[in-house]
Amino acid sequence: MSKSHLFLSQKIKSLLEKRKSREALEALVLISVVTCLNMVFGYFAAAFAFYLSFFKWDYIGSMEFVGLKNFMVIFEDLWRGINGAYFFQAPFYTGLKNILLYTAIVVPTQTVLAMILAAFANQKIKGVQFYKVSYFLPAVTSPVIIALIFIWLFMKQGFINYMLQFVAPGFAPDWINDKNYLLYAIALVAIWGTSGHFMVSFLAAMQSIPRDIYEAAMLEGAGPIRRFIYITVPMLKPMIVYVVVLGLIGALQMFDLAWVMAGSRGGPGGAGYTMALDIYNEAFINLRPGVAAAKSIFLFVLIFSITYVFQKKYKVMAR
Numbered sequence: 001m002s003k004s005h006l007f008l009s010q011k012i013k014s015l016l017e018k019r020k021s022r023e024a025l026e027a028l029v030l031i032s033v034v035t036c037l038n039m040v041f042g043y044f045a046a047a048f049a050f051y052l053s054f055f056k057w058d059y060i061g062s063m064e065f066v067g068l069k070n071f072m073v074i075f076e077d078l079w080r081g082i083n084g085a086y087f088f089q090a091p092f093y094t095g096l097k098n099i100l101l102y103t104a105i106v107v108p109t110q111t112v113l114a115m116i117l118a119a120f121a122n123q124k125i126k127g128v129q130f131y132k133v134s135y136f137l138p139a140v141t142s143p144v145i146i147a148l149i150f151i152w153l154f155m156k157q158g159f160i161n162y163m164l165q166f167v168a169p170g171f172a173p174d175w176i177n178d179k180n181y182l183l184y185a186i187a188l189v190a191i192w193g194t195s196g197h198f199m200v201s202f203l204a205a206m207q208s209i210p211r212d213i214y215e216a217a218m219l220e221g222a223g224p225i226r227r228f229i230y231i232t233v234p235m236l237k238p239m240i241v242y243v244v245v246l247g248l249i250g251a252l253q254m255f256d257l258a259w260v261m262a263g264s265r266g267g268p269g270g271a272g273y274t275m276a277l278d279i280y281n282e283a284f285i286n287l288r289p290g291v292a293a294a295k296s297i298f299l300f301v302l303i304f305s306i307t308y309v310f311q312k313k314y315k316v317m318a319r
Contacts, residue, residue: 035203047301053293070294087270092295095265095275098183102274103251105187106194113195118202119228132203139197147260150189151176176261179271186257188273194250198243205239206232241314245307251304251311255280275299 001155028200051103053070055063074092081093138146153159155177161172175185209232217227258266264281266273273294283292 004031010201049293052290053297055290058287059290070290071290074295074298082316090277095268095273097276099252099274102187104313106190106251107247110191110195110247114198114200117199118206122206135199143256144260146193147257154185165282182262182267182271186215186261189257201243202239205236209235214263248307249303
């Protein structure tokens, strides 16, 4: 190799190394910004909440160490609730009871509905793109806006009761102001708003299933329903675990829909009261951030335990 060629190759190598170093520096700067924000509003906030849960504070005076007293407030609340205390005497127990019922309604329903919607969206039919967009639209719409719209729809003389007259004449509950229906109204809004998001996840998983499997099943005489039950659903098991875990995390810490549709006090009889609402009230209404932090730790442990047990039980699915 001539000297000119050697010099040229070394020059190119030097330029490439400088370019790689510059790209690495730019990437480091961009990552560091996100990392700092995550450290401050994520890890630091969580660590400070754990630290604060052992103190009594009013945001102004000095912090007073109280040990496990804030956690005793939680267990006393739960004990009163178990013994039949009214909502205002055991708000955290009411929030826990409501959120567990809400989760039991929302998570299975939104998972099954999202899977069915994805199955329809996976078909090669005319207008399927419009269909996908229309069902995904609620996922990118503000939950507050959605809740405000549904408050109007759920009115005593609203559109939903009007449509129910064709299915169940005489059945026209006051969804928002009746404690027997408020939580179900919130759950319906949540299902409508989240199913489209999970539909996209299921659709991506369905499109990765080899077509050969379906063709072999069709040759064996399997119809669309049998193919869905015996091929699609088993092949979607890892995605089902993913969707259920995300659904559990979102449902157990639900705040926005309850705040808008039920108010900070949870509506009539605390029917729409949640643990997240109770934590907010403790921190900013009752001015007891230590108790709010302790309740946040309780909520974290609850979410972590439920999701961990679920993933542990279905660990074969997640592989």
